[in-house]
Amino acid sequence: MEQQIKIMAVSGSLRSSSSTTRVLEALQARLEQYGSYFLFKGLAAIPPFDDANETPIEVTVWRQHLQEADAVLICSPEYAFGIPGALKNAIDWTVASGELVNKPLALITAATSGEKAHAAWLDVFNALSANITPERSVLISHVRAKIDGKGNITDPPAAEAIKILIDSLVTSASSSVTAGN
Ligand SMILES: Cc1cc2nc3c(=O)[nH]c(=O)nc-3n(C[C@H](O)[C@H](O)[C@H](O)COP(=O)(O)O)c2cc1C
Numbered sequence: 001m002e003q004q005i006k007i008m009a010v011s012g013s014l015r016s017s018s019s020t021t022r023v024l025e026a027l028q029a030r031l032e033q034y035g036s037y038f039l040f041k042g043l044a045a046i047p048p049f050d051d052a053n054e055t056p057i058e059v060t061v062w063r064q065h066l067q068e069a070d071a072v073l074i075c076s077p078e079y080a081f082g083i084p085g086a087l088k089n090a091i092d093w094t095v096a097s098g099e100l101v102n103k104p105l106a107l108i109t110a111a112t113s114g115e116k117a118h119a120a121w122l123d124v125f126n127a128l129s130a131n132i133t134p135e136r137s138v139l140i141s142h143v144r145a146k147i148d149g150k151g152n153i154t155d156p157p158a159a160e161a162i163k164i165l166i167d168s169l170v171t172s173a174s175s176s177v178t179a180g181n
Contacts, residue, residue, distance in 0.1 A: 007073060011075055019143055019144065027073070051096065071172070098128075105131060
């Protein structure tokens with residue numbers, strides 16, 4: 001029996017019809033069996049990074065959610081050959097405060113191609129010393145052909161990669177909880 005863990009999911013897209021958000025919504029039922037699953041919706045309210053000012057309340061909330069999570073699951077699109085700005089901005093607010101250091105983290109990049117964003121995110125999370133491993137890093141190219149309207153992954157290889165990603169994330173987070181980290 002695995003530990004009960006708190007999983008925080010974050011979509012890199014603010015679009016109301018976002019496919020990455022749908023993917024995270026579709027994963028909720030599977031991940032809730034391991035504990036709690038919380039899809040963060042406050043990304044659009046996080047101001048541009050500026051460490052000269054007092055910390056905005058939206059940033060404090062973002063940091064607290066990350067701090068309290070045993071595992072973080074990110075699903076991101078690629079925009080204009082890069083990573084989406086709103087999520088990168090939110091991540092930039094954690095550089096000094098360190099919420100992602102050693103945090104069990106999984107990344108799904110879901111886009112038309114996504115190769116550039118995926119590589120860039122891996123650089124970001126490695127730079128921040130997040131606990132991300134190859135099996136917790138999945139690129140789903142041609143995502144629109146691989147999910148249904150609710151975000152369920154219909155492509156067998158992609159579904160298998162996500163299963164491995166989930167197993168790895170849950171195991172890593174459970175180990176951290178057991179170790180009291
Ligand atoms: C403004 C914009 C720029 C995009 N640029 C790229 C790109 O450079 N490379 C890519 O692979 N996909 C690109 N796409 C496609 C998205 O990555 C893809 O449609 C993804 O599923 C969108 O995720 P979302 O629905 O969660 O916003 C772009 C989409 C938009 C809206």
